[in-house]
Amino acid sequence: MIVNMSEKATEDQIQHIIDRVREAGYQPHVTRGTERTIVAAVGSGRRHEIEALQVAPGVDNVVAIAQPFKLVSRQVKPERSIVRINGVAIGGAEVVVIAGPCSVESREQLLDTAHAVKRSGASMLRGGAYKPRTSPYDFQGLGVEALKILQDAHRETGLPVVTEVMSTEDIDLICEYVDMLQVGARNMQNFALLRRLATIKKPILLKRGPSATVKEWLLAAEYLLSGGNQQVVLCERGIKTFETEMRNTMDLAAIALARDLSHLPVIADPSHGTGKQSLIAAVSRAAVAVGADGLIIEVHPCPERALSDGPQSLDFAGFERVMQALTEPLRPTARTAWAAAEAS
Amino acid sequence: MIVNMSEKATEDQIQHIIDRVREAGYQPHVTRGTERTIVAAVGSGRRHEIEALQVAPGVDNVVAIAQPFKLVSRQVKPERSIVRINGVAIGGAEVVVIAGPCSVESREQLLDTAHAVKRSGASMLRGGAYKPRTSPYDFQGLGVEALKILQDAHRETGLPVVTEVMSTEDIDLICEYVDMLQVGARNMQNFALLRRLATIKKPILLKRGPSATVKEWLLAAEYLLSGGNQQVVLCERGIKTFETEMRNTMDLAAIALARDLSHLPVIADPSHGTGKQSLIAAVSRAAVAVGADGLIIEVHPCPERALSDGPQSLDFAGFERVMQALTEPLRPTARTAWAAAEAS
């Protein structure tokens, strides 16, 4: 931490800061410039006490240097983590595709979808039982009935299942039926929920909030790891910007950045990230190219009859096309041509 | 709802949409233009079934006309609502000022603050017992100990008390001690929490999420009203933008807009909205001028020693200056001079 004194700071004000830095458990190092003085807080003390000095007299601002997260950081654990969900490994050599409907609407709808996505190469099944809906008048999910259907789908297909948890009160029940619990984007900073999920034995899929910075996202994961749950997969699902043609702005570079900063696996959700069927294939390819460890994609037997998220859901043929697209090579550059020539 | 067919839509596709509109409980009205056909869904049916037609073949897009909220709307209830909190009325003739520390840190800290803000004209006391903190390593609040201190402060000063609730599990306990429960910005779309708060008898202070549109904010309030709790006060506390000099961007026009669209009272939080002591007085005046029914302001005996939000907290003298600023007239225009001359 560095405390920048203002140009007009008095000697008393500087001395006060030096005292407070020491009081907070750090060693103060003072640099006197021609125009201003800088007090560096060296060592490890109580960070917030230095932050609060921002309003002390004579202080211009306080700058943090080190990143605020620890256990999720690659500085602490340089090798990449692999999260295992009932036989499926996220963060390993293969990109893992999770697919399924936004909401579980019926046994038939889910089982048909489960078989279809498995046929096309999905490794896990998604499906909402408790739905976070912007309006109280929208379909809120089938609840425990949906959980039972999800469990049946797992038994029939072998695909591990992930579903969203919205409340601490539902955690125990959900854990009986599914393999992985999702924290939705709107709950990324529901700290009561995070603290409880830190104590369970199931892996967590942590979506990035629509206006969360990468740092805030990693700090939300830090709640899970510091509470005892190391099995965390991050998921980028688009952020809110001024663009209106797409539901969100998919921040694909954040996937690369999160993987640079953290050892946790990171997957992408192109369905919510774009809100548009027509963009899913291209954005899925881009997510894999940027380094995503997996994809989570909404698939519905008949999107125009979906009870939620129809406009961004693929039908079975559409999902098949996306999976095919992931096997195609990158469009060549002049350089690619040489490389091919050299290789042959 | 209006379904816009694409220019190349076939007669069969148009007919399919007409059938689906009828199936969803609406009456279809068809307008055939020179370039494209429009199908309006007239009457009241199942909205989401029309929304999902966005992905039906031959459809360009689906446009909603009516606002999605009902009970919070001024179209349903044109007269303004007044919310009463243990003797204080928000939404009436007077602007209500709520003040107090970000976190309750000790009995002395809170009681000193309560007396000070009362002296300067505050009508309610704020103080956090359970704190939503971005990092798990930051101070998380004193919990039930803080609730007891808040109750004592109320008994000593008579000021009604508001505190944040973060989890459904804490609701009953908190209700024993305080007069109003706050839903924090990061929990605005914690629908499990909203659904439970809809069933209690205490008034709710609902903060706008940092990336929520005004429409989403009103729909969050709709969860409370439709669940049975009419005692809701909205609070604008700044949204996240690209600006880095301030913690958030205070969206003051949204206060005027929310009051146009809804009958609920709306207050402003200039402390979180700006994150800067030096801007609180000016932004508080602006909030009142734009129509806010109240203000919620962070005050601490010694901001540079605050355990949270020090940089945006006022000391007692600073709060006194803000309250004074609210009694000063607007800077005159040429017109003001005439008006004054005419009046005399």
Next chain:
Amino acid sequence: MIVNMSEKATEDQIQHIIDRVREAGYQPHVTRGTERTIVAAVGSGRRHEIEALQVAPGVDNVVAIAQPFKLVSRQVKPERSIVRINGVAIGGAEVVVIAGPCSVESREQLLDTAHAVKRSGASMLRGGAYKPRTSPYDFQGLGVEALKILQDAHRETGLPVVTEVMSTEDIDLICEYVDMLQVGARNMQNFALLRRLATIKKPILLKRGPSATVKEWLLAAEYLLSGGNQQVVLCERGIKTFETEMRNTMDLAAIALARDLSHLPVIADPSHGTGKQSLIAAVSRAAVAVGADGLIIEVHPCPERALSDGPQSLDFAGFERVMQALTEPLRPTARTAWAAAEAS
């Protein structure tokens, strides 16, 4: 400037940075912490050479301390500047109201408007001759014909006139006809235009870009002052965010912040800032309350027939109501009542 070395930086890498800091004209001050080393660049040297060290081996990041602007800063000139436009002073005791149509459409339209806004208390007239339009198919302005009409309106009413300049090629012509030149939001970083406007004798109205930070806005003004033109008025006109109910998000706190950081006058444009007739009065009041030195408001004899910006233009009666609203006192708080009682 401070260069933060990474935890793993070698002694050679630290020495390289020390050498480069000296090479760039600064004195290096080194603080060795338990975990990392900090090199402060003290004195005044070539800033960009330090910034570029961000990519030198062993460097974590480079942090700037001082603000990058100089001549616009209140640290350089603490007293507030007043800009005089043909008899009207912006930045003085009175709030200056500039009003008029988005575009000059005809002599009758402009003269009627000029007389009407003058009657209601406006001190200056606005009107577009060259229009920046998102689509090439929209009305692009009457050009020189509009300039002549603006000059006539000035002669008839005595109101000084401001109009937008979009190209260096038009500057000389526009200067013959009007009293103040406006740089539109989309041209805030049109540096070729700024450099030429720095050399003229007319005052400049510099709008903030829709995605410019306050710092970037002040640096755009710095282009004008450093080039020789001190007569600059800043104008906040809303920034782009995710909100869709309003055209832009009016950043009123930025007015207070800009006035803290700079001595230049700052005015507000609630017409573009909200895009909604119904919000202009409330937002105008708020802008004055937050400290704005003036307002610029769109007024049209018949907004529903306006060739541009109809939805945000007021008719004459609407403008009269806004001007009246600016003479009304702030809604009282409990404190206001005491203050009134004490005063009587």
Next chain:
Amino acid sequence: MIVNMSEKATEDQIQHIIDRVREAGYQPHVTRGTERTIVAAVGSGRRHEIEALQVAPGVDNVVAIAQPFKLVSRQVKPERSIVRINGVAIGGAEVVVIAGPCSVESREQLLDTAHAVKRSGASMLRGGAYKPRTSPYDFQGLGVEALKILQDAHRETGLPVVTEVMSTEDIDLICEYVDMLQVGARNMQNFALLRRLATIKKPILLKRGPSATVKEWLLAAEYLLSGGNQQVVLCERGIKTFETEMRNTMDLAAIALARDLSHLPVIADPSHGTGKQSLIAAVSRAAVAVGADGLIIEVHPCPERALSDGPQSLDFAGFERVMQALTEPLRPTARTAWAAAEAS
């Protein structure tokens, strides 16, 4: 265009709108619902006259249906356009890589870079002669001297050259020396510049503004096409969001969307899009995967000594690694393994 009447609209107000729709050159089609009436404007008339009805009495809002752009649209020209720049085709089978320094700093710097990037597979050279700089105190470019150096580099290496134009006054001069003119992000809506560039014979590289929607970007291109210049390449370079760890947020999905809506080629600028050396390779791969027709990448012999944009510039070895990365296949999914097995 559709005009939605409010629920309380009177018969007279509805009739007024019907008359105005006819007056604006459209045919009015009226749909009377149980709650409200809708007036559709059918045919082709004067769009802005309908837009302005938003403020007519009894009107709730006006909704546009058709996209506002024409010549850039794939509805008008379904087949993709190819833009040819002195022998290089953008929009064809190969991804075109443009590389070079942010600014031309010296003959040696540019020629060394030109040879290096050519060796690694770049097809075109970039280099700034006139620099748009946020601060007037930053390096502003070598001007005509840089143009001459660019021309020499083209002669020596055969690489076509692109450079930024900031002012209408420089167009003729720049055209003498280079093969393609770039409109920078901050000038995307410098309409005076666009109108003049529409009349020249050179191809244009049009960067997206940092807060421009995809629609506004395409309308900026429409200025060029409607003015007579069909040789336009679009370039996504990141938008401004709340994220602070990266310079901008790369909106890669917008590349896919722009290619859906328009026939023009679209390239990506990962250097400005991220502002971070360490992310360039991953984001370049993602851009190609999402469908980009090319890349423009900043390369400098010694980034830590660059006069501008050092932190995002690659050295020669770094650029070589990016080009290699573009030849590598996508990470496999379970599906990929099957596809490989089937193919063999």
